[in-house]
Structures are given as structure tokens and as C-alpha cells.
Amino acid sequence: MSDERVTKRAAILSAATELFVEHGYAGASLRDIGRVADADASLVIHYFGSKEGLFLAAMRSVEGEHPLLDGPLDGLGERYIRFVLESGPSVRAGFLAVLRAGQTAKLSARMRELHETNFVEPLESRLTGADVELRARLAAALVGGLLYSFWIVGDEYLLAADHEAVIRRYGRLLQDLVDY
Structure with missing residues (x-):
């Protein structure tokens, strides 16, 4: 994927994360996400397949490290x-x-x-x-x-x-x- 496409995909993911947190899944439209990311809503579908796919990608992007699997059980x-x-x-x-x-x-x-x-x-x-x-x-x-x-x-x-x-x-x- 070209740098421009990677940047646009990242902008869409960032906008989606922000809008899903602020408005919930139902309240964040693909059109709004595209507008915030300065991208056509059709690109959202192109990169993520569906609104559900975008939501799941947004949730994976905020997961971070997982301390349940690290270190001893004590503490x-x-x-x-x-x-x-x-x-x-x-x-x-x-x-x-x-x-x-x-x-x-x-x-x-x-x-x-x-x-x-x-x-x-x-x-x-x-x-x-x-x-x-x-x-x-x-x-x-x-x-x-x-x-x-x-x-x-x-x-x-x-x-x-x-x-x-x-x-x-x-x-x-x-x-x-x-x-x-």
C-alpha cells in the first residue's frame, strides 16, 4: 500500500475511533467519518469493507498492551x-x-x-x-x-x-x- 493510502486509511481509522467513542456505533455515520478524515465515504468501505469492519478495526487500534497475560498472578x-x-x-x-x-x-x-x-x-x-x-x-x-x-x-x-x-x-x- 502506498504511503498516501496508508495515511488516508490511518486518518479514517482515527476519525472513526473518535466518532464511535463520542457518538456510539449507531450515531457515527460513514459520511461523518469520511468528512472528519477528509475522505470520501466510499473509501471507508474500500479500506474496511463495512461499518462493522471499521468499528472492529477501531477497537483493535485502542487495545494496546495486555497486562492480564504478563507477569506473575501475585499482584x-x-x-x-x-x-x-x-x-x-x-x-x-x-x-x-x-x-x-x-x-x-x-x-x-x-x-x-x-x-x-x-x-x-x-x-x-x-x-x-x-x-x-x-x-x-x-x-x-x-x-x-x-x-x-x-x-x-x-x-x-x-x-x-x-x-x-x-x-x-x-x-x-x-x-x-x-x-x-
Whole structure:
């Protein structure tokens, strides 16, 4: 692919990520994405095949590193909570886009698949002992609840709380599920 095509594709992906986070899957039109990227909407289809393909590419572009697979299980709770709270805009953008896209029936199955492959399965593969699948799913729900409180509800008390105390205490809750 030529440099110009790579640049245009990257501009479309960037615009799509921004608009999907801001407006959700249903609220971000291909025409709007093309306008923000300074590209014809037909190029969006050319590069990504469909709006769904573009959305999934946008979500992959904000995934980043995956601390569930790195390091020892001991201390994973705090490491993971620190990662989601300090990773910058990528985790927040991905969480918000997935949450807003989940409202669209067409993507709900794909969102469940991303949830499985990006959180549940990686954690489940590392756990030992009883109720591994249940513990991995409870861990996903626990982390999702924290992100919801921060980024959807905007809980002012939590947002103003001592950052290290939140990481330490919430990390301990997550660690309890890992160590059970």
C-alpha cells in the first residue's frame, strides 16, 4: 500500500475511533467519518469493507498492551487496575465505544466476543483452582463496574479519591478473585 493510502486509511481509522467513542456505533455515520478524515465515504468501505469492519478495526487500534497475560498472578489485581486507570485515553476510548456499540443489536454478539477474547479468556487461561470460569467472569464484572463508575457515572467522590488508595483497594478485590 502506498504511503498516501496508508495515511488516508490511518486518518479514517482515527476519525472513526473518535466518532464511535463520542457518538456510539449507531450515531457515527460513514459520511461523518469520511468528512472528519477528509475522505470520501466510499473509501471507508474500500479500506474496511463495512461499518462493522471499521468499528472492529477501531477497537483493535485502542487495545494496546495486555497486562492480564504478563507477569506473575501475585499482584495482578493492582497491576491491572493501575493499567486501566493510568493507560491514558486508549482503554477509556475502547470501553466507551464498546459500551455504546452494545446498544446496537448487530454488534452485540461481536462485543460479547471481544469481551471474551480480551478479558475473560486471557484471565481464565492463567487461573488455577476451583471455579476458574466463574472467577474470570466475576473479575470482568468487577473491573467493568469500576470503569462504569469512573467514565459513565462520573462518580465525583471516586474521581477525587486518592488514586493509589483506589488502585490498592480495588486491586485487592480483583486479587481475591484471582487467588481464590
